[in-house]
Amino acid sequence: MGRSYASKVSHRTIKWVILVFWLVLAAASGPLAGALTDEQDNDVASWLPGDAESTVALEEQTALGSDPDIIPAVVVYERTGGLTPADLAAVEEDAATFGRLGELDGEVVGPILAEDGEAAQLVVPLNVGSDGWEAIGPLVDGMRTDATDGPDGLESWITGPAGNAADSSEAFEGIDGTLLFAALGVVVLILLFTYRSPVLWILPIFSAVVALFCSQALITLLARHADLTVNAQSASILTVLVVGAGTDYALLLVARYREELRLHADRHEAMTEAVHRAGPAVLASGGTVILGMLCLVAADMNSTAGLGPVAAIGVGVTLVVLMTLLPALLVICGRWVFWPVRPAFGSPEPSATGIWARVGRLIAPRPRAVWVVTSALLLVACLGLFSVNATGLSQADSFRGTPESVAGEEVAASHFPATAGNPVHVLTTAGTADEVAAAVAGTEGIGAVEEPQVIGDAALVEAALADPADSQAAYDTIDRLRAELDDVGDGEALVGGNTAINLDVQTASQRDNRVVIPLIMLVVLVVLGVLLRALVAPVLLIATVVLSYGAALGISALIFDWVLDVSTTDSSFPLFVFVFLVALGIDYNIFLMTRVREEAHDHGTRRAALIGLAATGGVITSAGLVLAATFAVLGTLPLTFLTQLGIAVALGVLLDTIVVRSVLVTALTLDIGRWMWWPSRLSHRRDEPESLTGGPTAVPSQRGPSPVAEPVRPEG
Secondary structure (H helix, E strand, O other): OOHHHHHHHOOOOHHHHHHHHHHHHHHHHHHHHHOOHHHOOOOHHHOOEOOOHHHHHHHHHHHHOOOOOEEEEEEEEEOOOOOOHHHHHHHHHHHHHHHOOOOEOOOOEEEEEOOOOOEEEEEEEEEOHHHHHHHHHHHHHHHHHHOOOOOOOOEEEEEHHHHHHHHHHHHHOOHHHHHHHHHHHHHHHHHHHHHOOOOOOHHHHHHHHHHHHHHHHHHHHHHHHOOOOOOHHHHHHHHHHHHHHHHHHHHHHHHHHHHHHOOOOOHHHHHHHHHHHHHHHHHHHHHHHHHHHHHHHHOOEHHHHHHHHHHHHHHHHHHHHHOOHHHHHHHHHOHHHHOOOOOOOOOOOHHHHOHHHHHHHHHOOOHHHHHHHHHHHHHHHHHHHHHOOOOOOOOOOOEOOOOHHHHHHHHHHHHOOOOOOOOEEEEEEHHHHHHHHHHHHOOOOEEEEOOOEEEOOEEEEEEEEOOOOOOHHHHHHHHHHHHHHOOOOOOOOEEEOHHHHHHHHHHHHHHHHHHHHHHHHHHHHHHHHHHHOOOHHHHHHHHHHHHHHHHHHHHHHHHHHHHHOOOOOOOOHHHHHHHHHHHHHHHHHHHHHHHHHHHHHHHOHHHHHHHHHHHHHHHHHHHHHHHHHHHHHHHHOOEHHHHHHHHHHHHHHHHHHHHHHHHHHHHHHHHHHHHHHOOOHHHHOOOOOOOOOOOOOOOOOOOOOOOOOOOOOOOO
16 A cells, blocks of 8 residues: 555544544434335345246236235144134134234135144235335234134144244344344454453444444445345345454554554554555455455345345445544554553564464474375365255244244144145236146146136236145255146246245355356455465465365354254355355455565565464454454354354354464465465575574564654654
8 A cells, every 4th residue: 555645544633634534424324324224125026036937927926916015824723632613713713803904915714624623724815015024023923912812722823924024024123233232242352352452442343333334324325226235134244244354454454553663663653654564455355355245246146146235335335444544543542552561662573472473483394294284184174065955944944943933834734735825826828827727737746726817918827835835845846847837838837936936046046156156266366366466376375265165164064963953054055155254264365475475575485474474373363253253143143044154154264264374374385485476576586595494483673664754753
């Protein structure tokens, strides 16, 4: 980063202007940030693959006048030993009560009695319009209260699409506040341990909160006026991403500033040097994350594609805040903010005797053995990849615990052939309606078929599945039905409904894994090549990233199976883990290797590898702990996918910082030496020592102060 810019953010006058600017902007952003929840689009279409058959069918249902906003609630009743006349009267009374709901769209179906006489169910078609996500929870809660007033011993559950939607919305309720406070709590604890200062942690946390408010406000405006799609999932990840990445960047900058304070008498000059030297690495790290997130736009899944711009905006705003507000705050506060361990001018750099300097000295004698053994252990961890079953979570596995909708589905499945409220919708033309209905009825796995509903030139055929809607058997039925309808009429019949939607989501997610993951790798490779001006180092670093990703995924799969007792995961899980591990984990690659390259000009690559490890090992570890802790906070939510994502990313980040960056990459650099920088000029230097004994292994402490525009003044 240019010294001119670096001197401005630490300028004695401009620093106050920067502080006032961000305070005013943060105050103005508060109301807009709070309004982000109101701008979320959690309708079905905001999560679906844009051009999938089920999505097109959903759109055509609207054109036919069949409202896709109708969400059936299935009310299940059970009494072991058989329903009594009083039970049936209570069910009839509930049916009448639900029939008077203002949100009822159509008529209550039922009571439908089970053949064993122990259960009954009602199907209540609800329509809460565009307020579905916010309104469905309170509505279903009221129905659940009404449905529990039957005779003693009669149990009831509300399940089906409406029950599932209500439980999902309640799981996300208050999620932003919960995540923010939980993330800030763990970050504060780690910063207290890292800095050993009761004050310093306030500045990175304050900067990260300002970045979060400003990014949420900007996203709210874009969602309101530029059709940016934001849903509950992307808003939740935004909170974790901004707090985690923002604190990471703060750690990198503060570490270099503390180092420069030992080399400069004036704190403004020290900050100028810190921003000048660490700024490019921080900007490159943030830029890589932004580009990686924008690669998600290439995804078919609307929810995945929508996350890309939201996350990129969050990281972009965080970069601006951390590279302006935080330097200003640090120089305003002065050296005392590091109390009780103030970095005095001329004091020795503690990394010279730190743990990572000692680790470097242990690696140096046998670097090849170290990287071979480390790689082998990571490859063993990768064997767990065979346990990754990213075929989608069933409704029961989607929640941690057993909400009422899941319990109700289990009861319904034990008494009825298939849970009601999840029909298959087939859209066709009026001329082929009867032929299509006959083909649907003749398909294996299909139960009852309704009479075609003909509206103008179009027709809708509804059919019941013989198997639970989220089972593999039901997905196989959808595949058979689509194949059967290809040969009927004009072959343009569209199969929709919840089961078809879930199947199309799996297909689109698997396509996104194949397309977006290589795209992100290519982007990261190009950024590393430009930054390090080399080919060998970027290729090796990408290889270590893939190895780290595989190991994290493999170990996580075993944890899911043995600890969470869930053997499957969401279809988009591999992509999301890759995005966050690679796009965020590359920060540590960049910070380490840019420092190694900087020192290689004076000390040769092998010596520079030890210097870089000693100087950055501590801050990289601290940054990794912060990022891992913030993602682990996702585990506090009652949703399996976010819990699994938090576990995998947290584990991967820890592997990345403690093992891959600090041990594997250092050992590779020591073994390969100057050829890491091929084909740049640095790879042709021949003044590199063959032995690392007796030379510097920590940060050089004799570099003189760099010139700045103002004369050095004594600090008060």
